[in-house]
Amino acid sequence: MKISLKEKKVNNMKYADLHIHSNYSDGVKSPEEIIKTAIKDNIKYISITDHDSISSQYVTKNNYKEINIIPGIELSTEYKEMELHILGYFMDIDNNELQELAKELNTQRIKRVEDILFKLNKYDIKLDIEDLAIDIDATVGRSHVANAMVKKGYFDNYKSAFRNFLIQGKPGYVKGFRLNYKDCIDVINKAGGVAILAHPGQIYRKIEVENILKELRCFGLKGIEVYHPSHSQGDINKFFNLSKKYKLCITGGSDYHGKALGYDNLSIGSYGLNEEYLEKFIKINNR
DSSP, X not given: OOOOOOOOOOOGGGSXXXXXXXXXXXXXXXXXXXXXXXXXXXXXXXXXXXXXXXXXXXGGGSOOSSOEEOOEEEEEEEETTEEEEEEEESOOTTOHHHHHHHXXXXXXXXXXXXXXXHHHHTTTOOOOGGGGOOOTXXXXXXXXXXXXXXXXXXXXXXXXXXXXXXXXXXXXXXXXXXXXXXXXXXXXXXXXOEEEEOOGGGSSOGGGHHHHHHXXXXXXXXXXXXXXXXXXXXXXXXXXXXXXXXXXXXXXXXXXXXXXXXXXXXXXXXXXXXXXXXXXXXXXXXO
16 A cells, blocks of 8 residues: 655654554544544554554545555464564455454454353353443454453453463453464465564563564564663664664654553554654555
8 A cells, every 4th residue: 555655744652653543443532533633633544553453444445634544454463472463554454364364363253252151250250241342343352351350340440350360370361363483474465465563572572572673674574663661762762773683674653542541541653663763664565
C-alpha cells in the first residue's frame, strides 16, 4: 500500500504513533475514538495494530483530511521457544492469505479462552464466553477474562485477577497459539506489507536480540520498534544502533490500550516517530 507524505510539520515525538490497540483486541477505545483523539492531539499518522486481527482496519479505507492511517497488525510468533511479536504495516487488508490467517488466529484464541474458562471453573470461578462481552469481530484474550473476573466480583482489580490466575505458572494459564516467525513474516510480505520486530526490550533474553534480528532479516524482516514505553534510554540507544548496523528501518509507538485494562495511563502519541523517521519509514514501503 502506497502512502503519500504530508508536508505539515508538528513537534517532536507526536508526529506518528504506530502502535495502538482498539477494542477489536484488548484495547478500550473504538477505532473511531482513537482517530478522534489523535486528531485532537495533532498527531498526523497512526496505525491501529490489534493482536492477531484486521477487524479494525476498515478505517484505513476512509479518507481523513487531518490524519493518515497506516494499516497494521501485531502477530504473536515463536522463535526457538521464545515469544516474539511481529508488527505488520502497509498490508493489503483484502489479501486472501492475510484474511484466512486472521480467521484461523481468531479460532485459536477462542479455543484458548474456552480452555482457560474450563480451568477457572475448577476454582469456582464460573464464567462463560458471553460474560466476556466481546464484539463478534473482535479477538478475545486473557485481558477479557481478567476484566470479566472483576465484573463478576471475583477480584477487586484487573492486575490481581491477571497475576493470580492468568500468567504462566498460575492455575488458569493456557499457552497461546503462536505462528512460526518465518510464516508470519511471509504472510505480511505477500500482503505487500513491512514486517517489524515489536518491543524487543520485552524479549526475556535481551542478549538474543541481535541474533534474532540477524536471522529474521534473512527471512524478510524490515525493521525494529525502537521507541516504546517499555524501553529504557539504554534500550533505545542499543536498538537504534542495531537498526543502523543491519540497515533496518525504525518504528515506534505508545502501545496504547487504555487505562481500564490495567495498563499504565499512556496517551495516544506519547511515544512514536518524529517526522524525519516517519518519512524514512514510508519510503521503505514505497520502494
